[in-house]
Amino acid sequence: GAPETRTPTGARTGAPSTANGQQGTFLTTSQGARLRDTDHSLKAGPRGPVLLQDHHLREKITHFDHERIPERVVHARGAGAHGVFTAYGTAEAVTRAGFLRKGRETDVFVRFSTVLGSRGSADTVRDTRGFATKFYTDEGTFDLVGNNMPVFFIQDAIKFPDVIHAGKPHPDREIPQAQSAHDTFWDFVSLHTEAQHHTMWNMSDRGIPRSFRTMEGFGVHSFRLVNSAGETVLAKFHWKPRLGVHSLVWEEAQLLGGIDPDFHRRDLYDAIEAGAYPEWELGIQVFPDIPEETFAGIDLLDPTKIVPEELAPVQPVGKLMLNRTPTNFFAETEQVAFHVGHLPPGIDVTNDPLLQGRLFSYVDTQLTRLGGPNFSQIPINRPHAAVNDMLRDGFHQDAVHAGVAPYRPNSLDGGNPFPAGDAEHAFVDVPVTVAEAPKVRANPASFDDHHSQARLFWLSMSPVEKEHIVRAYTFELGKCYHQAIKERQLQSLANIDPVLCAQVATGLGLPAPEPTVPLADVAPSPALSQLGRQWPTD
Ligand code: HEM
Numbered sequence: 001g002a003p004e005t006r007t008p009t010g011a012r013t014g015a016p017s018t019a020n021g022q023q024g025t026f027l028t029t030s031q032g033a034r035l036r037d038t039d040h041s042l043k044a045g046p047r048g049p050v051l052l053q054d055h056h057l058r059e060k061i062t063h064f065d066h067e068r069i070p071e072r073v074v075h076a077r078g079a080g081a082h083g084v085f086t087a088y089g090t091a092e093a094v095t096r097a098g099f100l101r102k103g104r105e106t107d108v109f110v111r112f113s114t115v116l117g118s119r120g121s122a123d124t125v126r127d128t129r130g131f132a133t134k135f136y137t138d139e140g141t142f143d144l145v146g147n148n149m150p151v152f153f154i155q156d157a158i159k160f161p162d163v164i165h166a167g168k169p170h171p172d173r174e175i176p177q178a179q180s181a182h183d184t185f186w187d188f189v190s191l192h193t194e195a196q197h198h199t200m201w202n203m204s205d206r207g208i209p210r211s212f213r214t215m216e217g218f219g220v221h222s223f224r225l226v227n228s229a230g231e232t233v234l235a236k237f238h239w240k241p242r243l244g245v246h247s248l249v250w251e252e253a254q255l256l257g258g259i260d261p262d263f264h265r266r267d268l269y270d271a272i273e274a275g276a277y278p279e280w281e282l283g284i285q286v287f288p289d290i291p292e293e294t295f296a297g298i299d300l301l302d303p304t305k306i307v308p309e310e311l312a313p314v315q316p317v318g319k320l321m322l323n324r325t326p327t328n329f330f331a332e333t334e335q336v337a338f339h340v341g342h343l344p345p346g347i348d349v350t351n352d353p354l355l356q357g358r359l360f361s362y363v364d365t366q367l368t369r370l371g372g373p374n375f376s377q378i379p380i381n382r383p384h385a386a387v388n389d390m391l392r393d394g395f396h397q398d399a400v401h402a403g404v405a406p407y408r409p410n411s412l413d414g415g416n417p418f419p420a421g422d423a424e425h426a427f428v429d430v431p432v433t434v435a436e437a438p439k440v441r442a443n444p445a446s447f448d449d450h451h452s453q454a455r456l457f458w459l460s461m462s463p464v465e466k467e468h469i470v471r472a473y474t475f476e477l478g479k480c481y482h483q484a485i486k487e488r489q490l491q492s493l494a495n496i497d498p499v500l501c502a503q504v505a506t507g508l509g510l511p512a513p514e515p516t517v518p519l520a521d522v523a524p525s526p527a528l529s530q531l532g533r534q535w536p537t538d
Helices: 055-065 159-168 184-190 192-201 248-257 263-273 329-334 353-369 452-460 463-478 483-497 498-510
Strands: 078-087 103-112 129-137 141-147 222-227 232-241 279-288 315-324
Touching: 078 263, 103 315, 129 279, 129 463, 159 184, 159 353, 184 192, 184 483, 192 452, 192 463, 192 483, 232 263, 248 463, 263 315, 452 483, 463 483, 463 498, 483 498
Parallel strands: none
Antiparallel strands: 078 103, 078 315, 103 129, 129 141, 222 232, 232 279, 279 315
16 A cells, blocks of 8 residues: 655654555465465364464464454444535635635545444434534544434533433343333433433434435534634534435334344445435524523523524535445444544534533543544544644554654754644634633523423424324333333423323323423424425525
8 A cells, every 4th residue: 555644753644544454465464474374273283282382373363352342332333434525615704614615625424323222233223313524624623523413312411421321221131222112211301301302302203214314413512613803603513414304104113123224324335336425415503602602592502402493594504425435344434533622723612511521521432442542543533634743652653753852842853833824723712701600510590491492393393293203202101110200201291292291191091290380482493394304405
């Protein structure tokens, strides 16, 4: 393979090199010694014991013994593809991010996933789907690590281990594999009622997509965009699929789980290999960056809330096309490492307490999953921008760094690390005022409304979508062993909508409770219904 290019300081540039291990035509050891036989161990005579001195045997088996790495603690099952993102230029007024300039093309790698199942679980389970995109921009990598639902279960990352423990298989019986059908999940969401909105999305047809190609994607959090004049707006990212939004019906999902558990990844690979390249449009909802960080009374830092598209239209800013399947699942889909902190100039984070915790979590888990601190050197994770950092040594260090002074600035061989010029810099923090307030372990009061947007979602559904939601709640809650958990969840449903509650209660053979809070006064949002959703610019 072509040798990788390095700058004089050892920084990596350009495209990744071809991996070792497949050079030449004859079989060798890992040290390049040519082999004549790889099928027979060295033995003391044809019937004798195997000899410890057989280096080829030991090398072959030792390496095999260590082939597996830990699966992701969440989003373990996934499928990825390469593609290209083309910017329309429509976001130039609100962000200085270079990859959003008109006509700019950027290489991307996307990984779709389920959240809760293990690597070998079925594709068509009822669950949230991950939709993570790595943009290899020439100003540094941007990872948009989103889901196919615009809201999340919890408002504070400190609860993330709890919600995942509640959703993963029970520790004693290792049941179930999917999100559905067990006591701890319903126990959690009925006690931590901020999860009710996301759970409603899960119980809707959104929980069983027809294809990755027919899923929307959402960045969930509000981000802060910065333009070249230093002006800021708050924004939410949306992916809209060219094929429209489509789901399976429950019976299809069940059949496919048995007949073809790889249904979604097969569909993705087959489509790309047939030249039917899937496409999504990236859009943003833009909000004024006011000190309250609200829009139309909705708290933009609360990741359990949407802003209805009727109030803030999604404005298209570019197009994604997936056009190449991975060469090697492990090297690309399994070893890819996303991080919400991988941000280019012009895109900044907000104080959303879920996002703040994510900024810590991803690199921390990847240190274990990918064996140390140098996983950004793995080909799929290498930036396509030139890298010149002060990070040195560590497990799996692949670079041969030159120079005597691994710190900058230095007076020995460093040159000027910050030359004057017009290049945009990342991590130039927006000087947002941090309130003079005492330290607290508490949420703002606006985070206490847990039912109004679940009600908004329910009221926005068509009759057939409502019927599917009722059936899903009835089926999943019907799997709980503990009646008290079913009753507590019915109480939340009563607080969302009495009709929904009554229908699920009937299905469960339990009485429907009365609401304990006033029903929210919300108008349906037609854009939430999946029926009739189309490619936005057709
Ligand atoms: C992985 C999305 C919240 C921790 C992922 C992946 C996605 C995702 C798409 C899969 C990445 C891949 O394909 O490699 C989200 C979204 C969230 C959210 C949309 C909320 C809006 C959180 C929070 C935490 C967290 C709050 C922890 C505090 C993790 C971890 C992984 C992961 C540890 C595994 C990463 C790896 O092993 O590479 N998340 N997540 N996530 N997420 Fe999240």
